[in-house]
Amino acid sequence: MIHGLIQQLMNQALATKLIDREDEIYVRNQVLALLQMTEFIESDGETNLEIPELLEKITDYACEQGIIKDIFDEKEIFSSKIMNCFLPRPSEVNKLFYKKYKQNPEAATKFFYELSKNSNYIQMKRIQKNMEYQVVTEYGDLDITINLSKPEKDPKSIAYEREVQQTAYPKCLLCIENEGYAGRMGHPARSNHRMIRVNLLDQTWYLQYSPYVYYNEHCIVLSENHSEMKINEETFLRLLTFVEQFPHYFLGSNADLPIVGGSILSHDHYQGGNYEFAMAKAPDDWHFEMTRFPSVQCAVVKWPMSVIRLRSDQINPLVQAAGHILSKWKNYSDEALEIIAWTGEIPHNTITPIARKKGERYELDLVLRNNRTNIEHPLGIFHPHADVHHIKKENIGLIEVMGLAVLPARLKEELAEVENYLLGKPSLVADYHMEWAEQLKARFGASVNEFNVQTIIRKAVGDKFLRVLEDAGVFKRDEAGIAGFKRFIQALF
Numbered sequence: 001m002i003h004g005l006i007q008q009l010m011n012q013a014l015a016t017k018l019i020d021r022e023d024e025i026y027v028r029n030q031v032l033a034l035l036q037m038t039e040f041i042e043s044d045g046e047t048n049l050e051i052p053e054l055l056e057k058i059t060d061y062a063c064e065q066g067i068i069k070d071i072f073d074e075k076e077i078f079s080s081k082i083m084n085c086f087l088p089r090p091s092e093v094n095k096l097f098y099k100k101y102k103q104n105p106e107a108a109t110k111f112f113y114e115l116s117k118n119s120n121y122i123q124m125k126r127i128q129k130n131m132e133y134q135v136v137t138e139y140g141d142l143d144i145t146i147n148l149s150k151p152e153k154d155p156k157s158i159a160y161e162r163e164v165q166q167t168a169y170p171k172c173l174l175c176i177e178n179e180g181y182a183g184r185m186g187h188p189a190r191s192n193h194r195m196i197r198v199n200l201l202d203q204t205w206y207l208q209y210s211p212y213v214y215y216n217e218h219c220i221v222l223s224e225n226h227s228e229m230k231i232n233e234e235t236f237l238r239l240l241t242f243v244e245q246f247p248h249y250f251l252g253s254n255a256d257l258p259i260v261g262g263s264i265l266s267h268d269h270y271q272g273g274n275y276e277f278a279m280a281k282a283p284d285d286w287h288f289e290m291t292r293f294p295s296v297q298c299a300v301v302k303w304p305m306s307v308i309r310l311r312s313d314q315i316n317p318l319v320q321a322a323g324h325i326l327s328k329w330k331n332y333s334d335e336a337l338e339i340i341a342w343t344g345e346i347p348h349n350t351i352t353p354i355a356r357k358k359g360e361r362y363e364l365d366l367v368l369r370n371n372r373t374n375i376e377h378p379l380g381i382f383h384p385h386a387d388v389h390h391i392k393k394e395n396i397g398l399i400e401v402m403g404l405a406v407l408p409a410r411l412k413e414e415l416a417e418v419e420n421y422l423l424g425k426p427s428l429v430a431d432y433h434m435e436w437a438e439q440l441k442a443r444f445g446a447s448v449n450e451f452n453v454q455t456i457i458r459k460a461v462g463d464k465f466l467r468v469l470e471d472a473g474v475f476k477r478d479e480a481g482i483a484g485f486k487r488f489i490q491a492l493f
Helices: 002-015 021-034 051-064 072-084 090-101 105-118 155-163 233-245 315-330 410-422 431-447 453-472 479-491
Strands: 131-137 140-146 196-200 203-209 219-223 250-252 269-273 284-288 297-301 307-312 349-358 361-370 404-407
Touching: 002 021, 002 051, 021 072, 051 072, 090 105, 090 196, 105 203, 131 453, 140 453, 196 233, 233 250, 233 269, 233 315, 233 349, 233 361, 307 315, 315 349, 315 361, 315 479, 404 453, 410 431, 410 453, 431 453
Parallel strands: 140 404
Antiparallel strands: 131 140, 196 203, 203 219, 219 269, 250 269, 250 349, 284 297, 297 307, 307 361, 349 361
């Protein structure tokens, strides 16, 4: 049976052009070595199984034979090692990438994206488990994702992980040392991981895809050095330089402060991809001019968060205008709106920037952020407030800012219980959902049925996410907030 599985894996690798026919015997022998097999018996390899399913079965065989332990991390490491047998070295991947780049940038990224999927580095089978839908709002269609793709470790794996001595190599999940790293207990397998070297401002940065993509061609561009996140003029220039090289991609950065930043602030990196979020489609709300930058068009975007959009045919004026806004915002306070720039020497104001190219024009969105806390809002004044924590409590980073909610896996079962409650069926609604469930029942009453209950719940979740974005906006979209935003714009002159 194992010989048939190996042959099927080889057939799939050939069909997806992961390997060429002349490499088949070499690659097969590498796989045999990992399985501690010294011979191969030709067998029928024609089935409909795809690479992820075949890897699971071959990895199960390795467990049965005592080659590896039946522990999640060891199985992931072994599976990654198998797929590494099919992949060229990083230098060859880069040569192929830039050969296709000469045709056009889209051909290059398409090649690399397909390679990353076919090698099982991007976990497409697991990603397909995610619940995804859109919700119509006054600001456009917000994307909702309930993240079910990352598997939970079993107690045996967790217990074994405690026994293994931890190391500081690689320093974090974004370090370049992850390329080809076998992995260990508590650190993901990366044998089948490859990165593209990209020259940005005469520095080498690295392009990779997220193993658990949230949207089409969800990429990460990371610094060669393990250095902290930072937002400055060089950041803006680097983002715009990237979209100049890859005009079909956007690229943005999480903010560089806790609470308003992303999950990894210790390694400078950006996220991008070939996808248009609701925020990118959002229209201008009102315009203003900065006379110091006559070639730059300036607008405030119609969006629940506070966004300034800059446009220009040239990169340098855009960078200078953005740098001016950042400099002003870092030291800007409006106590009436709870915006205070500093507490002693601790900064609170920063920006989440997103760059894109539309035709011949560059766009740079600057999302104003503030990470202050107070007694009423100990997790953040401009952070999801307590009444939406039952849906979303985590930091609002770049992806959420643009209009994609990444919600916890617990909601799959919890929302099903809320549906049962609305239908009058026996239910076990979590305590933290109960007030919301009662509000929905009072609002929709007898109009709820088996056919519309999911739609009602999904819309209600989308409304909560919209509230999350409104909470994170420093200038609210009410009379006081709009007046405050205009005061800040005046301070730019």
